[in-house]
Amino acid sequence: MTMATTLAPEDVARWRRDWETMMRHYQPGRDDLLAAGLTAAEEVPGNPPERVLDVGGGPGTTAEAVLRRWPEARVTVLDIDPALLALADNAPLRIRTVRADLGSARWLAPAGGPYDLVMALMTLHYLPAGRVRDWYAEARRLLRPGGLLLVADAMPVAPVAAERPDSGTDPWTAWWTALAREPAMARLLEERTAALSGLSSAEFAAPVGWHRAAARRAGFTDPTVRWERAGHALMVCRR
Numbered sequence: 001m002t003m004a005t006t007l008a009p010e011d012v013a014r015w016r017r018d019w020e021t022m023m024r025h026y027q028p029g030r031d032d033l034l035a036a037g038l039t040a041a042e043e044v045p046g047n048p049p050e051r052v053l054d055v056g057g058g059p060g061t062t063a064e065a066v067l068r069r070w071p072e073a074r075v076t077v078l079d080i081d082p083a084l085l086a087l088a089d090n091a092p093l094r095i096r097t098v099r100a101d102l103g104s105a106r107w108l109a110p111a112g113g114p115y116d117l118v119m120a121l122m123t124l125h126y127l128p129a130g131r132v133r134d135w136y137a138e139a140r141r142l143l144r145p146g147g148l149l150l151v152a153d154a155m156p157v158a159p160v161a162a163e164r165p166d167s168g169t170d171p172w173t174a175w176w177t178a179l180a181r182e183p184a185m186a187r188l189l190e191e192r193t194a195a196l197s198g199l200s201s202a203e204f205a206a207p208v209g210w211h212r213a214a215a216r217r218a219g220f221t222d223p224t225v226r227w228e229r230a231g232h233a234l235m236v237c238r239r
């Protein structure tokens with residue numbers, strides 16, 4: 001699926017760059033985490049992945065990192081958000097984008113597969129606990145035998161503390177507010193409002209042990225934590 005926008009290429013590049021800056025605020029050590037994940041995706045199976053699925057891949061900045069590392073990979077970015085997918089589609093990247101909702105198992109059909117690598121970075125916390133549990137089994141179905149799943153998200157070691165007092169606009173809101181001022185994005189943002197109507201992030205956060213148990217229950221035999229910092233972790237599961 002390709003979604004058009006009249007944004008100039010340099011503006012697409014700027015919004016995607018700003019997205020990464022914004023995401024680094026929420027995911028401490030994001031670059032190191034991704035590097036650790038991509039290294040695992042090559043080391044664990046013993047060769048680089050050919051087919052990669054980025055679940056909740058947003059504007060395709062992770063897909064870009066994947067292609068920088070493995071230029072021959074066939075990368076699919078799946079997301080519910082038409083505005084973010086348009087930024088991915090209009091970047092100079094050789095990717096396939098798919099619009100689908102992880103709210104039920106119906107996302108599996110458009111996702112396609114089988115994949116050598118399925119990844120979900122900062123995506124699962126949008127789903128409620130029961131959906132995250134089922135999602136592990138669904139993601140496993142998309143992997144070829146021996147394929148790898150990477151999950152990175154907030155996985156707090158202790159119960160999440162009460163919210164800190166607000167010290168101004170958060171970077172997420174600031175990014176979306178600024179994007180809303182782009183006339184070229186108006187139609188896509190209307191489409192986004194319709195697509196996301198009635199949906200909100202579950203803000204789900206569970207410790208690493210919970211995710212390991214969910215992955216084992218889904219049939220992964222050796223879910224391993226490859227990286228951990230400040231209540232965030234990267235888990236690697238082999239099918």
Ligand SMILES: C[S@@+](CC[C@H](N)C(=O)[O-])C[C@H]1O[C@@H](n2cnc3c(N)ncnc32)[C@H](O)[C@@H]1O
Nearest residue numbers: 056057058079080081101102103121122123126
């Ligand atoms: C915090 S962003 C992370 C994006 C990207 N993985 C990254 O690290 O830059 C969460 C992503 O999950 C997507 N998402 C949230 N709920 C979803 C759902 N129900 N179905 C599909 N995608 C969803 C959002 O649209 C967004 O792109």
